[in-house]
Amino acid sequence: MATADESWLEVACLGGGLTVEVENYLRLASLSYAEDDLAESYLGRAMAVAPDHAAVLIGYYRFYFYKGRLLDALGIARRCLKKAAKDNGLSSDWRRVGCKDANFGSYEAILPRFYLFTLKAYGYLNLRLGCLAEGREVIVKLLELDPGDKIGSKVLLDVLERMGKDDED
Known part of the structure; x- marks a missing residue:
């Protein structure tokens, strides 16, 4: 169960705590996803109004990630x-x-x-962008913080460790 301090994030990640204006910008960005410049302009407007809101940051991250703009996604992940x-x-x-x-x-x-x-998104993007040492370091840190691997980081380490090996190894 989330504490009072944590409940705001759960609500925020679901879009709670947003003004109607920002909600509208995010909705318009989603509806105009196929038009990159227009969608990004709506995200930019949302960011200008609510620059630290988790829903806005996640919206931007997803936009960049699914558009294949991994360096931009990495900036948002940071x-x-x-x-x-x-x-x-x-x-x-x-x-x-x-x-x-x-x-x-x-x-x-x-x-x-x-x-x-x-942190997992940050590590994954580093791997995808060829920053293998940084990506590995992040994944090792994730497994230290989450030894039960509830968020599924081990699979990234497994893929990294198999890179460059023949399928028969």
């Missing part, structure tokens, strides 16, 4: 990671975050889960 660290009271350097710094073991803990999923 912003999300900074926000998630701040909201959890964690170090802004993910390398310095320890498993006892937040309730990472509880899937129901919304803020720590948002941090883990954001």
Whole structure:
């Protein structure tokens, strides 16, 4: 069960706490997805009004990711990671975050889960962009923070470890 401090994020990720104006911009961005410039302009308007709202950041991230604009998605993932660290009271350097710094073991803990999923997105994008050392380091950190692998990071490490090996190895 989410605490009062965490419930806002759950609501925010579902679009709660948004003004009608920002909700409208996000809806229009979604409806104009096929028209890149128009959709991005609506996202930009939403960002101008609510720059730190999780729903706006996630909307931007998804737009960039599904458009194959991985460097732009990585930039948003960095912003999300900074926000998630701040909201959890964690170090802004993910390398310095320890498993006892937040309730990472509880899937129901919304803020720590948002941090883990954001870190996973950051690691995945690094892998996709060829930054294999950084990506590996992130995944190892994820598995340290989430040893039960509730968010499914191990599969990324498995893929990374199989790279360059023959199928018969």
